Amino acid sequence: MTKRLCIHGLAIAGLLASAAVPASAADTITVASWGGTYQEAQTKAFFDPTAKDLGITIKQDTTNGLDDVRLQVTGNAVKWDITELGADECARGSKEGLFEKLDYSVIDRTGINPKLVHDDWVGISYTSVVLIYRTDVFGDKGPKTWADFWDVQKFPGRRALSGSQATETLSVAALAKGIPIDKVYPVDIDGALQSVDKVKGHIDAWWTSGAQAMQLVKDGEVDMASIWNGRAGTLKKSGAPVSFSFDQGVLTADCMVIPKGSKNKDIAMKALAKFVSPDLQANLPLYVDNGPANEKAFETGKIPQDRIKDINSSPENVKKQVLQDPAFWRDTLVEATEKFNNLIQQ
């Protein structure tokens, strides 16, 4: 008797609630990211807790980047409510007007580097480009700086750099010239290209994907390489004879956007607010080496102390690295990439 009443009461309350509040289990948003272990980590860190909290369903998809968003927006066929992009892609997409404005009364921006907080995009995580070398070749006396990497006399061996991410390779090329960390941006593109020119005859592979970079190092096809820290961490954990540090790393942010024309903009805004909140941000390094974009995550106490040194965006590690400036690349990417391609394909 009481039980039945209770059930009735809940059902009525549920009905009333769904009429009053847009968010309910029936609401579904689609989030796209890069797939793989990174997206699995995001699922555990961000998507599942958010879905539970808001009482919504989060469907997932994978993206190839800005051209996918462009295709959906210009083709009036927006499938995604939130998608992840590289920060320079966010900057460019913003210029092209591909994203919805973000409502910072819903999203709390405190703790996020202001360079990654914009009208229509916000930082979500960090990846670092680091220098990795094989310890079976160099012991622990391998190249530690990009200047070392460039020094083919002192460190003979096979080398790989990114051929697809011109921004990253030009940043490390600037570091290789001895430019201090805080002076790299704005990048002197011609100077960086000259620096690339010096080493390009000794580059045995220009990698075009993270998996390829990892394979090159793992199989000993190269002895040193630039590589994303997530891949480097995976290699080390798998027992490969490699060493890397965050010294002179290039910190690259990923961001999230709501593609223009999203049909669930309001719920997406709420979900995005959850994703960047310190509490959920602190979950990310528990599953993957990509650091949280919100530095307040380190104050939540959720991240174990011995883990903090491995996280690229910890206050300690951030100091050792160059932060890529998305606004800079927004304006120079096309020209710089073409020049870079001309150079490495000669």
Next chain:
Amino acid sequence: MSIASASLNHAGRPDHALNGDALNADARREARGMLALLSPGLFLVFAVIIVPIGWLFWLSLFDENGQLSAANYARFFEQASYIKTFVTTFRVAFTVTGACVLLGYPLAYMLSQLPRRAASICLIFVILPFWTSVLVRTYAWLVILQRKGLVNTWLMDLGVIGQPLPLANNFAGVVIGMTHIMLPFLVLPLYASMKTIDVDCLRASMNLGASPAATFRQIFFPLSLPGLASGLVIVFVLCLGFFVTPALMGGGKVIMWAMRMEQTTSLYSNWGAGAALGVVLLAVTLALLGLFHWLLGTRATGVWSQR
């Protein structure tokens, strides 16, 4: 039958011939029927080939601001890397096609000479790689060819070489990987055409005094040319648009046209930039095919019309 007789009527005889009008009407009805039967196919060709290619061409004429412009084409001359990529693409295509002929012709010849049962078993081995993904096969080659891969390890263990051979992450790696993938495309049409060569023609040749070598040169080889030509064209054209293998085996140093399209499409905010690459590749490929057909066609017309 009735088309032929009716059109003769239509062309040659006055219409007031016996039943002339009725027969002409019948011919027209039949022609309309044929057109109706063909129309789904024609529509499909129009919808999935003509329209997209036209659209691609149209897109390539607009710059990033949506203005009519030749900028997408001018870029090929302004940026050295495009010409370089273009040359690389054709160098790879020619080399792979050549390697396929060198390997595939003897293979197809051997298959064509085997007894039927043995040939079909061997053909399975030729076709088998088709059932594995290109990606998997390319990675397999990487494992075999890289610095610490099977080939280099063996050769160095045997003391044949002192330094590892540069077989992967370069031009050689791309050619080896692509040749493996392309070989069946050459062998299958070639084998099919070799099977149609009348064994009595070869016997006749020897009977008439030609040695086995002369018989091969003067009879077998010319008769296998149509199959070789179609295999060549298939391999060459497929090579021009190849992506996966050069991307994985080229070590970023062998950039082919398709890889360039992918890069360009994500680099530029307008589709026209990538579309222009597509248009140029299509035009050059068609021009080359025309040239190829003209070169081989005039020499081998007799053979082609025979089949």
Next chain:
Amino acid sequence: MLLSLAQSALPIGISGIEKRFGAVSILSDLSLDVVAGEFLTLLGPSGSGKTTLLMILAGFVRANAGSIKVGGEEIITMPPHKRNIGMVFQNYALFPHMNVFHNIAFPLKQRRVSAAETAGRVERALDLVQLNGLGERRVDQLSGGQRQRVALARAIVFEPRIVLMDEPLSALDKSLREHMQIELRNLHRRLGMTTVYVTHDQREAITMSDRIAVMNAGRIEQIDQPEVLYARPRTKFVAGFIGESSFVPVESRNGSVWYEDRKLRMTTAAPSAGRHLMVVRPEKLRLVADADEAGGVNLLPATVGDVIYQGDSFVCYATLKDGRQVTLRDYCRSDVLAKLPAPGEPITLGIDAQDVVLVADQ
């Protein structure tokens, strides 16, 4: 004139040829002498080994044992391109990528004959097969008969000492085939090359050949001139394969041959004692009056079955007393027509003593 092969024609001595495919024996201990300049036909049903023998002669099939001598020279191990034997294939085997001229010039080119001489010889070969002026034609522009002639011209243009032909006329229609038979025969008479011809068509063999070797199951049953082969077949197979025959069982005892209780009159000696078969050709039988036993005619009482009128001739199927069917054919002369019996009527058939041929009853 060129293409006069008569003086250079060579004999072929084939002896002891064995050919097996696995456990199957195709040819067993086959021996055959082909006289220089003769037109010899290998006749037999399919599977009799005649084409295999031709292929061994040409060098396309390797025998397991045996010897082939051309003009005394052993060629059994010689590769085909050195044998200098011309051959016409069943499907002509013209080279589709060459025109008529180059097809015919092909053997001359292999022999490094000068261009000028090649042109002349091809011209004369075309002339010989009546294809003048068609040198520039593509092979696929020719009719079946024209292709046949090109194949022939190509096989003889290099003046081979021996020409082999493998059912060369089988793809042609009947009237063209009959025409070509005569043409081939005349060409052989003019050129006089030793020719081995393979066919399964007994009429063609009889029309064209100097001699016919009848083959069955990998052996030569009988080799003789066509008229001897027809008139005096030595085996039941030959009698049955060449021309129409009915077989009547007879018995030889005490130096005479008996059909039931009648002693056969015959012009040859009686064979060894035992059962034999009398070969009865339809045209050798005639209708006789019952009492008419004079003039060396053997009488066979029978009952009339069907009588079929064929215009110029008629065929009468009759049943002998023992139930065996025999066939009688005669021309429709008025005297014959006058005594034509009706079905079911008893008649007496006669066969002359000199027409009685006996073969072993296998």
